[in-house]
Amino acid sequence: MARALAKYIRPGVKDTPFCPGCGHGILMGLILRAIDDLKMDMKRMLFVSGIGCAAWIPSPHYNGDTLHTLHGRALAFATGAKLFNPDLCVMVVSGDGDLSSIGGNHLIHAARRNIDLKVICANNMIYGMTGGQVASTTPRGSKTSTTGEGNPYHPFDLCKLVEGAGATYVARFSVTQPVSLIQSIKKMLLHKGFSFIEVLSPCPTQFGRRNRLDRPDEMVKDLIRRCILEEEAEGLTEEQRAEKIITGEFLS
Amino acid sequence: MIGIMQVRLSGFGGQGVVLAGLLLGQAGVFDGKYISGSNSYGAQARGSGCKSEVVFSDSPVDFPHLTTADILIAMSQGAYDIYCTDVREESGLILYDQAVVTPREGLTVKHIDLPVTEVSVRRLKSKQAANIVYLGALIESTRIVTTGSIRKAITMHVGERFRSLNLKALRAGMDLGRKVHG
Amino acid sequence: MPSRWAKSPFPKGRYYFSGNEAAAEGAIAAGCRFYSGYPITPSSELMERMAVRLRKVGGIFIQMEDEIASICAVLGASWAGAKAMTATSGPGFSLMQEGIGYAAFTETPCVIVDVQRAGPCTGQATKVGSGDILQARYGSHGDYQVIALSPWSSQEMYDLTLRAFNLSEQYRVPVMVMADEAVGHLRETIEVAPRIEVWDRKKEKGAAPFDIEGQDSVPPMPSFGEGERLSVTGSTHDGYGFRKTDDPEIQARLVGRINRKILDHKRSIIETESHFMEEAEIAVIAYGFTARTGLFVVNRLRKEGKNVGMLRLKTLWPFPDEAVAEAGRKVKKIMVPEMNLGQVAGEVKKYVPCDVISLSQTNGEVIGPEKILETLKKI
CATH class of the missing domain: 3.40.50.970 (Thiamin diphosphate (ThDP)-binding fold, Pyr/PP domains)
Incomplete structure (x- = not known):
């Protein structure tokens, strides 16, 4: 991490807890770059997270107020804090399982209320911390520790889900698109209302190993190859499109 | 009034039994009494048999539910049949309307027949006001609460739309009570 | 404070x-x-x-x-x-x-x-x-x-x-x-x-919000947005809210303190109310609505000259162990009427040497005076 960002890290924090090759460390830095670009006052920032690897991105590392909550409930805690003190800039950073599976009901209701919460969902498409179990975001056919024959079910399209529920800023980027992602986080920070960015983040330890992407760099390369912008997808056949991940701003 | 007075208002859901109980209790509080009130709740209060009970006392009420009624208002045959035997023998009182309730033979408790339905329909053009007509008659014949307090209670708890109807119904009930007594 | x-x-x-x-x-x-x-x-x-x-x-x-x-x-x-x-x-x-x-x-x-x-x-x-x-x-x-x-x-x-x-x-x-x-x-x-x-919660700038040495074991509590850069977590944590999920000493210490801070102050927390407990031979221990019925019956029996008293529990947790134990030393029998299958009766039994009779009712109705009277008369 660049020296200029050290002031955003809580004194006493020495290293990140993430596995080698995990995308969460990149995301951790990109969020701070967006905050630094906008010269946000960290004393007014509250970072709320649930349970899981991604919940450790802000807690306790960021040098603002951090609230590490129960599994799935980050948005409910954040709603209470934001409503009572609207001067707080409340950002929720948590994982796909936390926000969209166990916390799925809170996600759609928070979006429906359009409360001014900035939600970053670090999506590694699997339950990382608990040992690589299938998630509501695991692609169909992918192997996990609970779907040895491949996931038989369709995953959520989280962006469509929150857009349908009433979110007013919606985007999807991968940690392999750092420049666009920083821009998107900045827009989110300036947006008033429920805003949501799905950030694709590789999990080589739990996902890659089981799905023939053994080395961390293979997962990163795979994301680079598959993540395309909406306009790039236009000329593709159905089959070509199926293996791509459409990124970009969907609602702003 | 000495010691404790227990009043049971009964009928079926929609007759305003719960509201009448609330107003009676509130008036009691205005008069400086200690009151414990309870009523049917949930589906009961909406459809089938419905009751509202008010315990009046000069000192804090120990057991807050009704043990034996001193006064029963029975606004339906069903309610009368359930509660008519649970009224204090010598001093008890049952208020009813012959148009809707046929009293049981052999009961020694004092019954007062009040043409509440007729008065509601003829004088007030609303069957809905029967609950307050009963209250007026009860207050006139027992002085259980003061007129000022019950009027204050109606003003406090009844929305503007129905306030004047309820105050009219109270007067009609009191006239009825006076007639029966006088 | x-x-x-x-x-x-x-x-x-x-x-x-x-x-x-x-x-x-x-x-x-x-x-x-x-x-x-x-x-x-x-x-x-x-x-x-x-x-x-x-x-x-x-x-x-x-x-x-x-x-x-x-x-x-x-x-x-x-x-x-x-x-x-x-x-x-x-x-x-x-x-x-x-x-x-x-x-x-x-x-x-x-x-x-x-x-x-x-x-x-x-x-x-x-x-x-x-x-x-x-x-x-x-x-x-x-x-x-x-x-x-x-x-x-x-x-x-x-x-x-x-x-x-x-x-x-x-x-x-x-x-x-x-x-x-x-x-x-x-x-x-x-x-x-x-x-x-x-x-109101106490505040102290810069103080550790999750640990305290000294008298009351309750640390000060800042709020978000006050510039304290709070770290709050439901995982085991040290005084400043850093996760310590591998440290046996911190786990033991934190669990110890959050229990101790209540138990050490139970005398100021617990409230009970005694009715006719002097010279009582039978005590009713009751709480909530059931205590209304209990006192109604005890009042009536006292007027008839029966040596019955009542201890009402206004605080259920931390459990009023001392008041219950004291009642247990005075009387020969204790009856606990409650609208469950003896949840508080079970607690009472832990602290008294005398017989504890549990009067349970789980039919969705309040326990009426007759039922308590009947049970007391049998005793």
Whole structure:
């Protein structure tokens, strides 16, 4: 991490807890770059997270107020804090399982209320911390520790889900698109209302190993190859499109 | 009034039994009494048999539910049949309307027949006001609460739309009570 | 410790409130400015009144998507500086248990009013019960303490909800008001004092918000946005909120302290009330609505010259062990009437040498005077 960002890290924090090759460390830095670009006052920032690897991105590392909550409930805690003190800039950073599976009901209701919460969902498409179990975001056919024959079910399209529920800023980027992602986080920070960015983040330890992407760099390369912008997808056949991940701003 | 007075208002859901109980209790509080009130709740209060009970006392009420009624208002045959035997023998009182309730033979408790339905329909053009007509008659014949307090209670708890109807119904009930007594 | 006298938001006088309404007024008087909840019979009137009252006093009300979200929003608001509460009944209380554990472990003040109904499960939603007493104490996993109070009247729905906020702020602990359907719907004369004692959480810039050496074991509590750069976590943590999930010493110390800070102060927390306990040979130990029936019967028997007394438990947790033990030394027999299968009777047995007779009733009705009279006469 660049020296200029050290002031955003809580004194006493020495290293990140993430596995080698995990995308969460990149995301951790990109969020701070967006905050630094906008010269946000960290004393007014509250970072709320649930349970899981991604919940450790802000807690306790960021040098603002951090609230590490129960599994799935980050948005409910954040709603209470934001409503009572609207001067707080409340950002929720948590994982796909936390926000969209166990916390799925809170996600759609928070979006429906359009409360001014900035939600970053670090999506590694699997339950990382608990040992690589299938998630509501695991692609169909992918192997996990609970779907040895491949996931038989369709995953959520989280962006469509929150857009349908009433979110007013919606985007999807991968940690392999750092420049666009920083821009998107900045827009989110300036947006008033429920805003949501799905950030694709590789999990080589739990996902890659089981799905023939053994080395961390293979997962990163795979994301680079598959993540395309909406306009790039236009000329593709159905089959070509199926293996791509459409990124970009969907609602702003 | 000495010691404790227990009043049971009964009928079926929609007759305003719960509201009448609330107003009676509130008036009691205005008069400086200690009151414990309870009523049917949930589906009961909406459809089938419905009751509202008010315990009046000069000192804090120990057991807050009704043990034996001193006064029963029975606004339906069903309610009368359930509660008519649970009224204090010598001093008890049952208020009813012959148009809707046929009293049981052999009961020694004092019954007062009040043409509440007729008065509601003829004088007030609303069957809905029967609950307050009963209250007026009860207050006139027992002085259980003061007129000022019950009027204050109606003003406090009844929305503007129905306030004047309820105050009219109270007067009609009191006239009825006076007639029966006088 | 910071306590102050405040003017009651209501003019001094007598009012006619249902228990649920009175609890809402007690909360407003205590300074509650945040409520999140989910509709459930028989507690909903409390939420409806809070929706109206909080708008008037400039607080925040929100109806959440479920009871889990309700308790979690309360905890988020509490850390943002609010005196916050929710109310519910059995099924919702079950859903809130994980949040209650979070509140206990992160020492987050909050008040939960449980208007108990006949369980288990959906049970009889509109009927009375008191089957949540042990759940209040043990409902979440791990070892922790809570405070639970038991009101027996509309007046106490007001008084004890107010006190619940004070205790919660003073000890940084979830406090439960274990009401029941009968008390929640009972409409009674209540008296409001002109001035009320109000406790606020203590603040100390830069102090560790999760650890303390010294007398009261309750650390100061800053709020979000005060520049303290708080780190709050439900994982095991050190004094400044750093996760310490591998450190046996910190785990033992934290669990020890959150239990000790309540148990060490139980004499100031616990309230009981004795009636005719001098020369009593039989004691009724009761709480909640059932204590009304209990005292009614005891009064009557005393007039007949029977040596019967009653101990009423206004605090259920921490359990009034000393008062119960003292009663147990005085009398030959104790009867515990309750609308469950002996949840408090079981506790009483732990502290007394004499016979304890459990009078249980779980039919969705309040225990009437006849039933207690009959059982006492048999003794």
